[in-house]
Amino acid sequence: MKNVTQKYRNKETVKSLVEKIREEAKKIEKKVTIMHVCGTHEHDIVKAGIRALLPKNVELIAGPGCPTCCVSALDIDEVLWLADHHNLTITTFGDMMRVPSSNESLYQAQARGMDVRVVYSIADAVNIARTHPDLDVLFFSVGFETTSCITAAEVLRVDLPNFSIYSSHKLVPPAMRLLLQRDDIEFQGFLAPGHVSTIIGTYPYEFIPREFHFPVSVGGFEPVDILLSIYSLLKQIRTDSPTVSNDYKRYVKPEGNVAAIKAMEKAFVVSDVRWRGLGTWPLSGSEISEDYAHIDAKKRFSIPKLEGKDLRSKCRCDEILIGKTKPQECPLFMKACRPDHPVGACMVSHEGTCNVAATYGSFLEEFQE
Secondary structure (H helix, E strand, O other): OHHHHHHOOOHHHHHHHHHHHHHHHHHHOOOEEEEEOOHHHHHHHHHOOHHHHOOOOEEEEEOOOOOOOOEOHHHHHHHHHHHHHHOOEEEEOHHHOOOOOOOOOHHHHHHOOOOEEEOOOHHHHHHHHHHOOOOOEEEEEEEOHHHHHHHHHHHHHOOOOOEEEEEEEEOHHHHHHHHHOOOOOOOOEEEEOHHHHHHHOOHHHOHHHHHHOOOEEEOOOOHHHHHHHHHHHHHHHHHOOOOEEEOOOOOOOOOOOHHHHHHHHHHEEEEEEEEOOOEEEEEEEEEEOHHHHHHEHHHHOOOOOOOOOOOOOOOOHHHHHOOOOOHHHOOOEOOOEEOOEOOOHHHOOOOOHHHHHHHOHHHHHHHHO
């Protein structure tokens, strides 16, 4: 495995790709902005210093790819309300613990006595419910297709009277469509997420070149993978021949993971969903199907309409999530908002754009170019 990894970090291969990228960029001349929609991509781009290798007229910006960053504060508000009013045990992933809601985080709620437990998978949450029938367990399920397919599998097979799921899942291709329809951000190519694409394949992106005449590259996470995707996108832009280029073929198949897709289609329905600071985006999320209402916390329990705020004062997570603003342009960055004291959701997870910028501070000049 080590040899395979080194292959995609090979110094000479990196040099060759960088030179090819520079050649393409010279032929294009104008500025080219590429948006990725994956938190892992942002982490690995900055950690590897990819931006510093690119010509000045090629820019990489981070879109809404961090799964916890995108969770609306109102979703957390509802989960906390359910736990407070129905004596529920909340289970969720560790990254969700410090994501702020309108008033407090799950971590703060745990500190005041709420039963909140970190799990590594939904299977752990199911096991808690199965082995503790005296507890009413709620799994706060977040993430994109990479995690929603695992949740879907449990929706289809679990039938415990003391277990329910609150779904806050997002869908990547519909989000990409909505980003293309905005007039407040400008970019010329999409670097599509490798993890999500291993599940959904490449077919769901085909509307992008067909309807928007816009290039897409499905990319991996090693330096060679990322540079290959950038080169692929620049070639598409230069030749005005947009397509969906699968540049992560060792893991991504055009049809994706057929079994996982079938499970998601059976367990979920596509729905409107709240995105942090960005309002409700139509048909960009997954809600549990009516056929499995018994496991859906939103249907099992009556939740009142809560009044809350997605963003704290001066926080610019909404603009950072769509690549409109860079972390250091937020007035709170590394002042009131730091990794040890996150004010905004983008500072919590290691995949959050602000957290990445703060963690790899020596690369901040890349954001400032």
